[in-house]
Amino acid sequence: MLVNKVAEPRNVKTFREMVEGFDTDKLHLPALVGKTDEGYWTVTYGELQDYVRYIGNALLKMGVKKGDKIGLIGENRNEWVISYVAIVYIGATVIPLDILLSSEETLHIVRNSDAGMIFCSSAYLTKLLENRTMMKNIEKFIVFDKDDPNMLKDMSAKCKDKKGALTPGNFALRVNEIADYEAEQKTPYKEYEFPSFFALYRTGKRMIQNHENLFEKQKINPDDIAALIFTSGTTGLPKGVMLSHYNLLFNADGVQMSTALSSDDHWAVLLPLHHTYPSMMGIVVPLLTHGRIIPIGSLKTNVFIPILADTGASCIPAVPVLIEKIYKGVFAKVKAKGIVTSIVFHLMFAISKFFYKVFKVKIGKALFGSVRSGLGLNRLRFFVSGGGPIPKAVIDGMEVLSLVTMQGYGLSETSPVAASTTPTLNRAGSVGLPLPNIEVMIDHPDANGNGEILIKGGSVMLGYYKMPDKTAEVIDKNKWFHTGDLGKIDSDGYLFITGRIKNIIVTRGGKNIYPEEIENLLLQSEYIAEAVVIGKHDAEKGEVPFAIVYPNFETISAMEQELKKAYTEEDIEALIRKDIRRLTADLASYKVPQGLRISPEELPKTSKRTVKRFLFEDKK
Template sequence: MNKKGIVLSEVDGRKTVTGLGYYETETVRDFKQLVKNSIQKFGDKAAFKFKADGKIKVKSYREFGDEIDALGTALHGLGLKDKRIAVIGENRYEWAVSFFSIANGTGVAVPLDKHLPEVEIENLISRGRVDAIIYSKHFYSEMLQLAKRDTGIQHFICMDELEGGYPSNFHNLSKLMGEGRELLRTGDRSFIDAVIDPEKLSLLLFTSGTTSMAKGVMLNQRNVCSDVSAVTSIIKVFPNDVHLSILPLHHTFELSAGMLFMVKNGVTVAYAEGIKHIARNLKEFDVTLLVVVPAILEAMYKKLQEGLKKAGKAGTVKTLGRVSNALSAVGIDIRRKLFKKILEQIGPGLRLAISGAAPIDREIIHGFGTLGLKVIQGYGLTETSPVVAANNDFYNKAGTIGQPMKGIEIAIDNPDENGMGEIITRGPNVMMGYYEDEAATMESIDDKGWFHTGDLGFIDDEGFTTITGRAKSMIVFTNGKKAFPEEYEMLLNNIEGVKESFAWGNTAPDGDIQVCAKIVIDEAALAEKWGRKPGAEEIAEMVQREIKTLNQDIPQYKIIRYFVLSYEELIKTTTLKIKRPVEYKKVSEQLLKAGTNMRKANGKVIEQI
């Protein structure tokens, strides 16, 4: 059975799914038109909310547009037309104004990861040939150091007020806005009348990794605008919705789905004060929408379940959940009324969470869904602007990445006997190419426009795609069978007292491939559960028992053979994805120091299963 909104066919000899969409969408050709349309439609409605001096401040769509024009005009006044301008800082209103003042008629925006060390910031600035940088005060000392070196940066613009003496090419963003307003008053329309070429490079984004490994992804405004319109074709949001911006804005998922998509549809964007303050921000901003990575939802769900157990209500909620799900199946939805008190603890208005960047446990999707909070999983890459496929308002198949969005195709390249192969995609959202790397571009985009994602998966008969893992991290056993770290990690992370895990395939001296796992222990959770601080041997025995139980449901050749316990968090990207090569190198070095005993490694217990 085919699902409405897609076409299942065979293209170039491959099983292919093409997205048609469900909702009518108003397409835009560039960011400038996107913002202009929203100002006309939503005018004095709140566009952004944020905390300042302990109070919530609001900026309307009209104010937002005026400040973009003021800053953009000032940037022209500094001679930055057609230049490359980097933006680095925490998620905040000034970041959004800065981005649009660059992209809507000045030059090329180069968003940078705020967690980069100074040497990497300098290297990316050099690689990207950046002419100016807009930064938050957190980076002031780094900017002073960069100004002393020959980096090519002409202007340093601080989002915050600068105090005391500073070099002449350092500027306050607010002061520049004032200068821009004066230029506008005297008739300067250089920024306002600037014509956007949607096919021209507009965004230069560096992928996660060290500066030598990070690829520069080149996107134009056609790429991103087509993707934003495609998201609009499958998910309905409303002007009375409020989105809490949590993920870093330099990442395309938040930039596209968490900002551009929200602005296009008149949603209010509220800025979180940080990961630790999410629970409070959800309530005080009356948030209804989230764009997140699974780790955030997993933490929320875990806390919720722990609270229900403590209150002795887990069994009651489970029973009521079965009743509400049965009623929902026949069109009677009382979930939000039935679980109102529980939802108030999460966020009383929260109705939808869009998850991406990594697989999410289907139990979390079903668990939140039972309470009346819809969680949908999507899939994308920086190179695809970024969203390729997602579950939607009509079909939400947990465990899959859903269907391709409107105008986007997905196919499986070189499928095996089970239909699994590399996921490839094409559409107007696919990047222009890798920056100054023609060879990598040609390797990733074939002559028919298919982008090779490096992810493996399969398409079912209803057009839903399931990702099985990354081709690079795939574990291939001596019998030719395959497994993926993610499937083990999802099982291990469900063990009570396990914070997170990392799985890999280790080659034994006899050539046998053995699955190993590094397990990060939540010592505080175990201490609370056991009423005392547990010892290392006790924890090892507990984990060993749990893994033996898991192995009973796993084919013998795939079972987890070894594990190492740790209390240190795994090394991750800013979107909370495990840096697998880095983590593998680290754990390999630990095991090498352990020798053949396989009993102790840097104080971490190793157990054979």
């Protein structure tokens, strides 16, 4: 069995220990580089220490106690990262709220999480206030934006220093005056509903200048709950996953042990930070290794590509849908440039693929410099994708283009990373070797080695919040976490994901069909952007696979321009059906989709960008 280990463990057990342990020779390095309306706001490691200490200090004087729950919602930005770390630094529990949930879903989580306050941006404060009267447990909203009308009005009305209103024009000076006044009070911001994030920073700073350091008295234990993550389940109400300081730091340690990382790494975080995966790979891992965090608040290409270029992004956490769109987008843009450009590109692609397949030599960086430059990826080391499998053809194609793409596997309940490929340890179709500090096994494997994936180690959650029975269903007496995922492990220890137990299609003849296997084949088509395969009831055959696909209209549009022909709905369906026959030619007959539906719109997805499979399930 191979072991994926390139570095020694750092053995950091709490966020307090991590922040206070930043290397003194790294304090001048940028920890955060966030895009603002004025340009870029850079926060060094030394300044990050100050922000975390000051805001944490202010929270403690405001009455926050160890174990208190504090919500956090907003687009990716420096303030989000600082707030996350400050909350856990003082022993409180952060509750990252999903920005894509409905007002009703958010309300359910806020009311059932026992949160007492929420850090938020203006955009999501508006959403929260839709249900303000039903959030009686929330006493305060700590607001990021300096021009938020609720914050300006509240602070102007509640300030007692009699020096006038707070406005966007006088914010820099006036907020400090208010904050200094509040630092002298027994309970700062006691009557405020919308205090400013920057006011808390200034109040905590003034307190320390006055030798009032409250966080030093607050001991943090490794088993204290750091984060409460509410999973976006497809059925029923979301469950709160309790992750301790030790869970999260243990997981980050496993990641840095398995992949060579350093302060030269610039982590561009495109995925919403409220998910466990981007917060691990976009906050905890970079901070543990003194990397640079680049929070990006938009997935629009005209927004994030210039930021990637400006900041020299080198490591990018991603999900399969993002990787597939980047890959297929490259080919669509080439096709749109005409026949000559397309021929030259495909010739270079074939040459690069030959060298990669035959000699294991990557020449794509030299051949496709313009592609990397056009995506803002001149410094790219790797994408690292989680949340589902990526079709092998896409992975191989990204390698040929020298856009190195690693795959990982895990769940919120495992903090989340359990296994990952690396630039040096990679196997086609696999999600890699288990992290060196955890155990992975296959429970009751069948004749093909497939069985439920079980995980054990320091990154397995404490349990589900207020749900001991649900916890007992997934963590057995021997501390193995039962994932509900199906997989197999080869002779070298590489893990392969084959599906979800609940997604299996069972034919009348007792054959098991894994929808994910078929979906990965369909997604190799340049004409298919998204696909989901479900079990459909058939009177004679029992359950049979049925495919729903969303066409890649970008590619089809490029073909229309090239061929000077307009494709009808019937033409598009015929094109896709023909390609599906090609792609499934080597499949066992019972695995070939017995029906097809073309969706004119993108398939509905969860906030993790995975298709909501349950919406398509056959009700018969």
